[in-house]
Amino acid sequence: MSFGQVEGIEPGQQFESRQKLYEAGIHRTLQAGIVGRQDHGAESVVLSGGYQDDEDYGDVIIYTGDGGQDTSRKQVADQEFTGKNLALMKNHSDGIPVRVVRGSGHQSEYSPTTGYRYDGVYDVESVWQEHRPHGFKVCRYRLVKHGGSFDELPEHASDDVDEAGPTVRRKTSVNRIVRNRDVADKVKAINNFRCQVCEGFVETAGGPYAEAAHIRPLGRPHDGLDVKSNILCLCPNHHKSFDMGGLFIEDDLTVRGTSLTLITQKAHPISIEHLRYHRTMWGQP
Amino acid sequence: MSFGQVEGIEPGQQFESRQKLYEAGIHRTLQAGIVGRQDHGAESVVLSGGYQDDEDYGDVIIYTGDGGQDTSRKQVADQEFTGKNLALMKNHSDGIPVRVVRGSGHQSEYSPTTGYRYDGVYDVESVWQEHRPHGFKVCRYRLVKHGGSFDELPEHASDDVDEAGPTVRRKTSVNRIVRNRDVADKVKAINNFRCQVCEGFVETAGGPYAEAAHIRPLGRPHDGLDVKSNILCLCPNHHKSFDMGGLFIEDDLTVRGTSLTLITQKAHPISIEHLRYHRTMWGQP
Numbered sequence: 001m002s003f004g005q006v007e008g009i010e011p012g013q014q015f016e017s018r019q020k021l022y023e024a025g026i027h028r029t030l031q032a033g034i035v036g037r038q039d040h041g042a043e044s045v046v047l048s049g050g051y052q053d054d055e056d057y058g059d060v061i062i063y064t065g066d067g068g069q070d071t072s073r074k075q076v077a078d079q080e081f082t083g084k085n086l087a088l089m090k091n092h093s094d095g096i097p098v099r100v101v102r103g104s105g106h107q108s109e110y111s112p113t114t115g116y117r118y119d120g121v122y123d124v125e126s127v128w129q130e131h132r133p134h135g136f137k138v139c140r141y142r143l144v145k146h147g148g149s150f151d152e153l154p155e156h157a158s159d160d161v162d163e164a165g166p167t168v169r170r171k172t173s174v175n176r177i178v179r180n181r182d183v184a185d186k187v188k189a190i191n192n193f194r195c196q197v198c199e200g201f202v203e204t205a206g207g208p209y210a211e212a213a214h215i216r217p218l219g220r221p222h223d224g225l226d227v228k229s230n231i232l233c234l235c236p237n238h239h240k241s242f243d244m245g246g247l248f249i250e251d252d253l254t255v256r257g258t259s260l261t262l263i264t265q266k267a268h269p270i271s272i273e274h275l276r277y278h279r280t281m282w283g284q285p
Numbered sequence: 286m287s288f289g290q291v292e293g294i295e296p297g298q299q300f301e302s303r304q305k306l307y308e309a310g311i312h313r314t315l316q317a318g319i320v321g322r323q324d325h326g327a328e329s330v331v332l333s334g335g336y337q338d339d340e341d342y343g344d345v346i347i348y349t350g351d352g353g354q355d356t357s358r359k360q361v362a363d364q365e366f367t368g369k370n371l372a373l374m375k376n377h378s379d380g381i382p383v384r385v386v387r388g389s390g391h392q393s394e395y396s397p398t399t400g401y402r403y404d405g406v407y408d409v410e411s412v413w414q415e416h417r418p419h420g421f422k423v424c425r426y427r428l429v430k431h432g433g434s435f436d437e438l439p440e441h442a443s444d445d446v447d448e449a450g451p452t453v454r455r456k457t458s459v460n461r462i463v464r465n466r467d468v469a470d471k472v473k474a475i476n477n478f479r480c481q482v483c484e485g486f487v488e489t490a491g492g493p494y495a496e497a498a499h500i501r502p503l504g505r506p507h508d509g510l511d512v513k514s515n516i517l518c519l520c521p522n523h524h525k526s527f528d529m530g531g532l533f534i535e536d537d538l539t540v541r542g543t544s545l546t547l548i549t550q551k552a553h554p555i556s557i558e559h560l561r562y563h564r565t566m567w568g569q570p
Contacts, residue, residue: 001466039470081491089491096466129490147432181286181381185324202522205414205530205567206366206374236521237487245490282490 001040002028004097004121011120014112015101021046026118027101034066036087041096045088045143046116048103053132053140055221056108061100061122062221063088065139078137078283081129081245085139092124093244097146121146126217128281129245137283142219180226184212190268191233197247197255199263200235211239215274222281229271232262245282249275286325287313289382289406296405299397300386306331311403312386319351321372326381330373330428331401333388338423340506341393343430346385346407347506348373350424363422363568366414366530370424377409378529382431406431411502413566414530422568427504465511469497475553476518482532482540484548485520496524500559507566514556517547530567534560 006025021027027044029035033051036042047054050073051064065085068077081089091098100119102111110119122143129139193201193208202209213232216224224230234242241247249255251272253262264270279285291310306312312329314320318336321327330348332339335358340347350370353362366374376383385404387396395404407428414424478486478493486493498517501509509515519527526532534540536557538547549555564570 003466039474040466086491089489093489093491093494094466181288181325181379189324200522202525202529203531204374204378204526206371206378209378209525209529209531236525237485240487240494240521241489244487244494246488246494 001037001043003041003043004099006099009118011118013118014115015118016115018046018116021101021116021118024118026099032066032084034084034088036084036091038083038086038090040087041090041094042084042087042098044099044101046101046103047106047108047111048116049105049107051138052134053138054106056102056106056110057220058110059145060220061143063141063143065141068136068138075132075134075136075138079129079139081139088124088141089127089139089244092127092141093240095123097121097123098143100143100145119145125219127244128217129283130281131283142217142221183226183228184231187212187228187231187268188233190228190265191263194233194263195235195238196232196263197234197238197260200237202235210234211236213239213242215271216277216281222277224274224277228268230274232270233268242278248279248282248284251275286322286328288326288328289384291384294403296403298403299400300403301400303331303401306386306401306403309403311384317351317369319369319373321369321376323368323371323375325372326375326379327369327372327383329384329386331386331388332391332393332396333401334390334392336423337419338417338425339391341387341391341395342505343395345430345505346428348426348428350426353421353423360417360419360421360423364414364424366424373409373426374412374424374529377412377426378525380408382406382408383428385428385430404430410504412529413502414568415566416568427502427506468511468513469516472497472513472516472518472553475550476548479518479548480520480523481517481548482519482523482545485522487520495519496521498524498527500556501562501566507562509559509562513553515559517555518553527563533564533567533569536560 009024015021018030022030027035027046033046034042035044053064055062065079068075068079070076079085100122101116102119103116104112104114122145124141125144126142129137132138188210193210210233213234214224215230216222218224218226249262294309300306303315307315312320312331318331319327320329336349338349350364353360353364355361364370385407386401387404388401389397389399407430409426410429411427414422417423473495478495486495495518498519499509500515501507503509503511534547
């Protein structure tokens with residue numbers, strides 16, 4: 001596998017064909033949209049119009065996984081996190097960047113008019129698996145341009161207005177959504193840095209450590225709010241599991257598949273609606 | 286707190302005094318080297334020659350924490366992870382960037398000849414606390430320029446040569462040390478994605494998840510090797526704890542302060558020397 005930028009090839013470079021992309025080492029297959037191996041990660045993806053669920057916002061792409069289509073490219077089955085889809089999930093969990101190519105067949109204002117264009121390296125910022133209007137589950141990935149200019153949430157978003165709409169964004173040179181650290185810090189303090197699932201915490205030389213996990217993710221397409229009721233205080237293990245579809249919390253706050261109930265504090269109520277959103281975005285009841 | 290870049294101020298901009306830095310919002314104090322609060326993180330640091338332990342490699346800085354000096358700036362006591370030092374540790378654990386300013390008093394080829402220069406935003410890539418030749422423990426931070434050009438380890442480093450010296454580096458446009466993913470993947474597979482400390486693993490929609498933790502860290506100043514004997518397969522909780530000075534493994538592979546012994550596999554022996562290095566870098570026996 002060869003991850004990241006390819007020496008001598010700058011983002012923006014045009015290629016007339018898949019064959020040329022292959023020869024340049026940018027996308028080393030002639031057919032598939034994803035080049036990757038499930039135990040190693042994905043090195044590149046091509047957006048070429050093959051999946052109607054793809055959404056392109058330029059520096060942010062909502063990319064659809066591989067499979068479940070018939071020969072006319074109609075979705076007829078669920079996509080699973082196996083093979084290439086698992087590879088691209090590994091980019092997320094292991095922080096591996098992925099090369100992005102746009103083809104002229106891809107319907108978006110960011111597509112080239114002919115051939116293919118290498119658009120640089122993106123981070124796989126989040127991953128999920130949702131039921132789409134066509135009735136099937138697809139694997140979904142939020143790709144964010146590495147080092148580009150991106151949507152950022154305001155530093156001082158309100159921390160207690162739950163009925164507000166998605167937070168207004170501004171363009172900056174920071175390449176991720178900036179969380180409101182005050183809200184996250186508050187949630188961790190209220191919960192005394194204990195995981196709300198297992199009551200555990202991580203010992204460090206600087207004291208106990210915990211993480212703030214957004215239930216309904218921030219940013220497109222989820223547009224979750226950066227407020228206390230949308231944040232859990234979790235240990236890194238349960239955070240990872242929650243973010244990667246291995247942990248679900250029911251409306252009654254029980255933890256699915258366990259005898260545990262989410263530990264809550266009066267000053268930090270959890271939104272049942274956001275928990276529902278989290279289950280739904282993973283195609284769960 | 287105000288993290289990250291300051292609107293209207295570009296990296297490289299010169300300031301004639303601490304007062305001017307303050308007014309520009311780059312470093313909002315007139316005396317201290319670190320601006321930060323332990324429960325929120327650090328927003329900026331200044332290198333001005335106050336700590337002899339600082340090391341400056343340009344895009345990589347080994348920064349020394351605050352405190353333990355007498356009025357003549359001689360180190361006379363240990364530094365602890367409290368106050369501003371804990372703030373800067375939080376930048377590491379929470380992924381918060383820190384603004385870096387170099388002053389002319391700082392002895393390095395990267396310092397300005399007069400006044401101060403704002404040098405952009407750095408990531409706090411690692412943190413530790415070591416005994417220095419002056420006899421006291423200091424808090425240490427590896428700062429890596431955000432989005433800059435950096436040391437990278439070759440993609441195909443040998444995975445079984447333990448006697449080799451520090452791996453040769455090459456300059457690239459990637460802003461971190463790139464681990465040899467093959468070696469990490471191998472270690473995880475050998476251990477069946479189970480944590481070598483607790484035997485636990487993280488459940489995800491893509492199967493079990495574990496992390497590869499370097500015992501002696503890669504990169505300056507540790508220059509650990511990217512080989513199996515220097516890597517542990519850990520769950521995220523024990524990885525975080527191991528990396529942040531909360532978890533130590535003895536020469537007999539027992540886990541300090543617990544009744545646990547590191548779980549090992551024949552195909553993946555662990556280097557006692559590297560474990561010793563890890564304890565020493567945290568000032569531990």
